[in-house]
Amino acid sequence: xxxKKPVKKPEDMLPAELRRSMHWLPExxxxxxxTFFDExxxxxxxxxxxxxRKLPPLMRIKWQLARERRLDDLLTVLxxxxxxxxxxxxxxxxxxxxxEVPGLDSGSLPAEVVxxxxxxxxxxxxxxxxxxxEGRLVVRGYAFVQxxxxxxxxxxxxxxxxxxxxxxxxxxxxxxxxxxLRATRDSGQALHxxxxxxxxxxxxxxxxxxGGRWQPGVWQxxxxxxxxxxxxxxxxxxxxxxxxxxxxxxxxxxxxxxxAGFSEERMQLTVETPAAEVASHxxxxxxxxxxxxxxxxxxxxxxxxxxVEHKGGEFKRAYDVEETPGGGCAxxxxxxxxxxxxxxxxxxxxxxxxxxxxxxxxxxxxxRAGFLPGQYLVPDGREIAVTTDGPGLLKLxxxxxxxxxxxxxxxPEGELVLRGGFTGPSEGLELVLRHGKYFExxxxxxxxxxxxxxxxxxxxxxxxxxxxxxxxxxxxxxSFREEGEADRKNDVPVKLRGDLVDSLPLQHRxxxxxxxxxxxxxxxxxLAAGSxxxxxxxxxxxxxxxxxxxxxxxxxxxxxxxFYNCYHGRQFSDSPRAIYEELVRRGADVEHIWGxxxxxxxxxxxxRTVEWKSAEWxxxxxxxxxxxxxxxxxxxxxxxxxxxxxxxxxxxxxxxxGADLLGTSKANPAYIATLPGRFxxxxxxxxxxxxxxxxxxxxxxxxxxxxxxxxxRNDVFYRxxxxxIAARVRKTLRLPEGKKVLLYTPTWRxxxxxxxxxxxxxxxxxxxxxxxxxxxxxxxLLFRKHPKMLNNITGARDGFVRDVAAYxxxxxxxxxxxxxxxxxxxxxFDFAHTGRPMVFFTYDLEHYRDTLRGFYFxxxxxxxxxxxxxxxxxxxxxxxLDAVEKEYADRYAAFAEKFxxxxxxxxxxxxxxxxxxxxxxxx
Numbered sequence: 001x002x003x004k005k006p007v008k009k010p011e012d013m014l015p016a017e018l019r020r021s022m023h024w025l026p027e028x029x030x031x032x033x034x035t036f037f038d039e040x041x042x043x044x045x046x047x048x049x050x051x052x053r054k055l056p057p058l059m060r061i062k063w064q065l066a067r068e069r070r071l072d073d074l075l076t077v078l079x080x081x082x083x084x085x086x087x088x089x090x091x092x093x094x095x096x097x098x099x100e101v102p103g104l105d106s107g108s109l110p111a112e113v114v115x116x117x118x119x120x121x122x123x124x125x126x127x128x129x130x131x132x133x134e135g136r137l138v139v140r141g142y143a144f145v146q147x148x149x150x151x152x153x154x155x156x157x158x159x160x161x162x163x164x165x166x167x168x169x170x171x172x173x174x175x176x177x178x179x180x181l182r183a184t185r186d187s188g189q190a191l192h193x194x195x196x197x198x199x200x201x202x203x204x205x206x207x208x209x210x211g212g213r214w215q216p217g218v219w220q221x222x223x224x225x226x227x228x229x230x231x232x233x234x235x236x237x238x239x240x241x242x243x244x245x246x247x248x249x250x251x252x253x254x255x256x257x258x259x260a261g262f263s264e265e266r267m268q269l270t271v272e273t274p275a276a277e278v279a280s281h282x283x284x285x286x287x288x289x290x291x292x293x294x295x296x297x298x299x300x301x302x303x304x305x306x307x308v309e310h311k312g313g314e315f316k317r318a319y320d321v322e323e324t325p326g327g328g329c330a331x332x333x334x335x336x337x338x339x340x341x342x343x344x345x346x347x348x349x350x351x352x353x354x355x356x357x358x359x360x361x362x363x364x365x366x367x368r369a370g371f372l373p374g375q376y377l378v379p380d381g382r383e384i385a386v387t388t389d390g391p392g393l394l395k396l397x398x399x400x401x402x403x404x405x406x407x408x409x410x411x412p413e414g415e416l417v418l419r420g421g422f423t424g425p426s427e428g429l430e431l432v433l434r435h436g437k438y439f440e441x442x443x444x445x446x447x448x449x450x451x452x453x454x455x456x457x458x459x460x461x462x463x464x465x466x467x468x469x470x471x472x473x474x475x476x477x478x479s480f481r482e483e484g485e486a487d488r489k490n491d492v493p494v495k496l497r498g499d500l501v502d503s504l505p506l507q508h509r510x511x512x513x514x515x516x517x518x519x520x521x522x523x524x525x526x527l528a529a530g531s532x533x534x535x536x537x538x539x540x541x542x543x544x545x546x547x548x549x550x551x552x553x554x555x556x557x558x559x560x561x562x563f564y565n566c567y568h569g570r571q572f573s574d575s576p577r578a579i580y581e582e583l584v585r586r587g588a589d590v591e592h593i594w595g596x597x598x599x600x601x602x603x604x605x606x607x608r609t610v611e612w613k614s615a616e617w618x619x620x621x622x623x624x625x626x627x628x629x630x631x632x633x634x635x636x637x638x639x640x641x642x643x644x645x646x647x648x649x650x651x652x653x654x655x656x657x658g659a660d661l662l663g664t665s666k667a668n669p670a671y672i673a674t675l676p677g678r679f680x681x682x683x684x685x686x687x688x689x690x691x692x693x694x695x696x697x698x699x700x701x702x703x704x705x706x707x708x709x710x711x712x713r714n715d716v717f718y719r720x721x722x723x724x725i726a727a728r729v730r731k732t733l734r735l736p737e738g739k740k741v742l743l744y745t746p747t748w749r750x751x752x753x754x755x756x757x758x759x760x761x762x763x764x765x766x767x768x769x770x771x772x773x774x775x776x777x778x779x780x781l782l783f784r785k786h787p788k789m790l791n792n793i794t795g796a797r798d799g800f801v802r803d804v805a806a807y808x809x810x811x812x813x814x815x816x817x818x819x820x821x822x823x824x825x826x827x828x829f830d831f832a833h834t835g836r837p838m839v840f841f842t843y844d845l846e847h848y849r850d851t852l853r854g855f856y857f858x859x860x861x862x863x864x865x866x867x868x869x870x871x872x873x874x875x876x877x878x879x880x881l882d883a884v885e886k887e888y889a890d891r892y893a894a895f896a897e898k899f900x901x902x903x904x905x906x907x908x909x910x911x912x913x914x915x916x917x918x919x920x921x922x923x
Contacts, residue, residue, distance in 0.1 A: 123234025185539030249392030255295030569597030718905025
């Protein structure tokens, strides 16, 4: 099929530069605003007025305000969009609905601008489950009219019906109201609640009969919802997983089946009366025998041939369907005919099967209720799989031997046990659990014998460097992979036997979240780790309400507690950890509260944790006397007069940041405009050195006291027990005795992304095989990519290359490393406290410096080690470290003097002194 042409939207008529100017209007100067109004007026005067009236509602209003040069009102609408979402607005008027924006007098605008046009209040309906109960089909989901709240004050969906295609017949179906918080969360906006939009639609298939008889036909499901001006109708859309993401076939009677499925994402029911179906399969010598069931024996209903076509190939053959003893019939297909792959690891080869009847009529082959999928082994590690799919079509595949689960259960202790068949290699494999969004991987043990495997997963107690922790939120897919393989293209997916898909979802409630075995692409199973947040705390709408509660909680008395925010709750590490440990050492009479994001920070026993963005997290922000963070905070967080807020930050800047990016392509004026307001919330800001202090003033607009103490996290380099810490770290990482350590810490690149979002990928230019070949006898390589980079270093386990991205405290890694390999990462400034050599793998120096970020100083003339561009150059530098250290000794000393002073190991003590002194003054 040719690629679909992009659909043009009415807003495409607006010049891109004008749209950007409007977007940044709140941050623009008076002169820039006047220029925008002049250019917008000239464009609007000559634009097609009919097209302008077709713009989305808020966009119509914005450009009308621009036409009238109403700056204050335009800024009001822009602020509304940023807070709630561009498609969210209030609806006023029951018979003639119009758009309203708080703070804007909609009556001052032309009626055609604010009047809501047909189609601008669409129905949003989605199925979340499709299941059978007592012979009836139940469609569970939610439906609401966009921008019309469904929060208990508004009417619920009252009507639903099925309409037969090509006929006028309608069959009403029952709609039962249900509370569904997910509807509001899925809407992705912060203005309206749709909590009462949940529904259960109950469909009795018998009502689809005509004159008491089953007739083939397709039925469309439609919902009708009351809304201002008119009753609006819509279809029910699918999800991408589970029973609401796949078609389902159900036998209603012998020779009658109902397929509940989706066409172009919309739900429909199809009644079919197949004249024959495949009931079972078996081996017949070197052939695959398909046994065909024929309901009754009227003349002309028995199929005469089975047609098999290699999908995407030239293969197409016919096999006779012959009668078998007992009144049945069958077709034999030589397995050799289905073995079409040209090599053992070739992609799956699919076949389309069709039954041909007397007279030449044909019909795709479907399977009968009770059909049991299976596999037949063929040479070269391949198998012929006989299975089915959601609509119940017969599926034949020539594929690499796959793992198929046929038994699964949760134990009372929270262990997921999966058992199944796998006739692939019995040795040299590992089982990988891979996150579908963040690409994080975990290697799992498994048992294998006699073509069977058993996997046991305890998702609440996964091993980590810091101790046991739960799986992070998201979908985790299981695959078998050759041990040490760096490419996942030959992964063997773990699937579920096709006849067992109705047994899903399989759920278990863990200590703080729900774990669910579910499926995608019909039979590809995954383990979903739910959010540790309560449903009542999730989504933009509820987060807005929690922020309002935060404002109210700020009026309540403070608790003598320290609330820590470390990397947005991802770790127990860095300067916040150092401050916590110093307070504990001193026996300070304070409660310690650590914010954890998705339970990924492993904290010491006894410390209280609050889940990121939960109600408890907001309350701790509002009522803790001391707040400590090492990252940016949201602009709505406001320090109370009786609160102390310490910003420790987390690096010496090489790359430009904050307001110093203005005038570059990486500048975000809206974000930069918020920096002074955010940073004025901090009582103290720690600086690592005299070089960084003025940059913090210019980049962040920080108005309060800067403590030029050095970073508390770097005190570890001057501790008397640093050698004991290093020995413990080596043991934790299971590093071999006698091996030196290379630490590689590449930073992220703005232009290396997965798609267009904020998922950055590792631009791996390092030849790891050559690295191991030339350095593996003497070194191990610890690979610590930046947290923003999602893809793993696949195949890194306990050999030469070790992925230590999950090791929380990077200063521990500095302590055990003999050489640092980095590029433009701020790790160079911290590692310089060790005095050990550094080599800079700067293969893209000119592009990074001149195009992506820009530097605060001459990096090439200041770097305390060689800058290399290729793996051979990097290897040579490491093998010649004696010469490197000698050549760069003076530059290294100057670098340390500039960026590692203070260097007395007292940063933490000084910061804590100031905190406690402040506390005493508060009484």
